[in-house]
Amino acid sequence: MTKILIKARFVNPFILCAVKTMKSLLQVDAARADISMRPQPYAGYEVMIILGVAGDIEGQVIYGMRLGVALDLASRMMLGVPLDNLDEMAKSALCEMALITFDYTRKELVEAGYECQVTPPSVITSFLTKGLEMDISTVRIRTLIVPISYAGGEIEINIALREKKA
Amino acid sequence: MVIKKNINDVEIGMILAQEVTGPQGVHLIPENTALIEEHLTKLKQWNIDYVFIKVESEDERIEKEEIKTRQIFQKAYSNAVTCLQNIKQNISSEKAIKIEEIEAPVKDMMAKVNENRDVLMQLTRLNMMENHLFSHSINVCVYALVVGKYLNLAGEQLLELGTTALLHDIGMVKIEESLWNNNRPVSDNSWQHIKKHPHFGAEILEQSGGYSRKIIEGIKHHHERINGSGYPLGLKGDEISFYGGIVGLVNVFESLTAYRKYREPVIPNEAMKIILAKGRNHFAPEFLRALVAHIAIYPIGSLVMLNTGEIAQVTGVNPEHPFRPKLKVLFDCERNQQTKARRLDLKSKKHETTYVTKTINQADIDNLTSKQ
Numbered sequence A: 001m002t003k004i005l006i007k008a009r010f011v012n013p014f015i016l017c018a019v020k021t022m023k024s025l026l027q028v029d030a031a032r033a034d035i036s037m038r039p040q041p042y043a044g045y046e047v048m049i050i051l052g053v054a055g056d057i058e059g060q061v062i063y064g065m066r067l068g069v070a071l072d073l074a075s076r077m078m079l080g081v082p083l084d085n086l087d088e089m090a091k092s093a094l095c096e097m098a099l100i101t102f103d104y105t106r107k108e109l110v111e112a113g114y115e116c117q118v119t120p121p122s123v124i125t126s127f128l129t130k131g132l133e134m135d136i137s138t139v140r141i142r143t144l145i146v147p148i149s150y151a152g153g154e155i156e157i158n159i160a161l162r163e164k165k166a
Numbered sequence B: 001m002v003i004k005k006n007i008n009d010v011e012i013g014m015i016l017a018q019e020v021t022g023p024q025g026v027h028l029i030p031e032n033t034a035l036i037e038e039h040l041t042k043l044k045q046w047n048i049d050y051v052f053i054k055v056e057s058e059d060e061r062i063e064k065e066e067i068k069t070r071q072i073f074q075k076a077y078s079n080a081v082t083c084l085q086n087i088k089q090n091i092s093s094e095k096a097i098k099i100e101e102i103e104a105p106v107k108d109m110m111a112k113v114n115e116n117r118d119v120l121m122q123l124t125r126l127n128m129m130e131n132h133l134f135s136h137s138i139n140v141c142v143y144a145l146v147v148g149k150y151l152n153l154a155g156e157q158l159l160e161l162g163t164t165a166l167l168h169d170i171g172m173v174k175i176e177e178s179l180w181n182n183n184r185p186v187s188d189n190s191w192q193h194i195k196k197h198p199h200f201g202a203e204i205l206e207q208s209g210g211y212s213r214k215i216i217e218g219i220k221h222h223h224e225r226i227n228g229s230g231y232p233l234g235l236k237g238d239e240i241s242f243y244g245g246i247v248g249l250v251n252v253f254e255s256l257t258a259y260r261k262y263r264e265p266v267i268p269n270e271a272m273k274i275i276l277a278k279g280r281n282h283f284a285p286e287f288l289r290a291l292v293a294h295i296a297i298y299p300i301g302s303l304v305m306l307n308t309g310e311i312a313q314v315t316g317v318n319p320e321h322p323f324r325p326k327l328k329v330l331f332d333c334e335r336n337q338q339t340k341a342r343r344l345d346l347k348s349k350k351h352e353t354t355y356v357t358k359t360i361n362q363a364d365i366d367n368l369t370s371k372q
């Protein structure tokens, strides 16, 4: 067994709530696939929704996905309206989804004994950073990669969080 | 709100929140006085150091402004109603419908959309609730203008679109009212007849003269659907005219969300889901996007629940950010009704982690607030 330093206590809510929110918000069934580890968040996705977390736990949570998946999620958020490019409106829909997902997660974290706040989500596309060896992450925290799959494709949740040192 | 003001900062026109009294409680200037120059001189002569002044909070100012605008806009709305009444009469006495006559209210609505779209949309909701005769046609006109603007129409084109929208059901006057305006299900025979109203409408305008081909086609096509399932011609895709497609969509949306004698209105959010369930094959995607972006997710006038536990009413839409509307809080998180409306704009930095959890209706509010 590899030494997993990340505590399940604050990681589990992220996984559970991602699946739960997709069900309640978008009416789709989602399932978690095998978890892996990376030294820091992966930054090569076509579309990334990035959330900053501060409080008893701190770091970043990044939802990474293909463009097609991002459009599908945004479309589902927007009551099913067909979308063909990731414009302001589609990005705003993705941010809203991430915000709501995190709010559910935050409630569970509080129950697990962690108080924390979120910085408003932002959406980044790799088209903006093409050709650049860009590190979108400001944190170098061992990162748990949790793939979530649903009818529209796959989302990878990068959980780069650690407990704040007292 | 009341603030204490040093006499040197008091200006003409400010309103006293408390009477000014002299030694031994002599009444000098009564409460609620709007100060004039003479007062200022006297206050200094009397050696008064400070007075209490009434100030409007930003929210109060916005509220007042909105009420004023709404009153002005309601006049335009009522003028449009009168215009449609006249037209109906003209048709029954076989007179032509002059295009200038119908363009006047459309131009008026176009100006209002530019001036304050949010307030105009509040009005469509209010008039819908009061079930004004003709409010449906006027609302369809307003929605079409909003969608048209989003699709970058302007000037003559927007005017044509608005005219198409305002007159879209004009052909119904040729159909006996008893066939469609009752609570009974429509018989197959009547339905076959009602389905001719787009055709009758086009005919009326052709006979009147002065209407462009695009307007006439728009009216003819407002019940056609891109997959060919519409009526009367069963046209497909590009065969449906541009105005016909837009008016067709906003017409369905308005009808679903409107108040009817025989049923509860559908919550706008749900209405949009109903449209989209079929709509992917009924309407052009860019029209659907425009409707969702500017009208349908949290439409103005609708009631919403926030993650903070507050209940609010939507007062404005931030274009391109349909999930971040402008709101007026009606009940705080403990379900106390708010006497002074607090405004919040979900697009502002201050509220960026607040969000709408769901759209509700008046009955939900009654339930939620009566349990206390």
Ligand SMILES: [Fe+2]
Residues within 6 Å of the ligand: B168, B169, B197, B222, B223
């Ligand atoms: Fe019609």
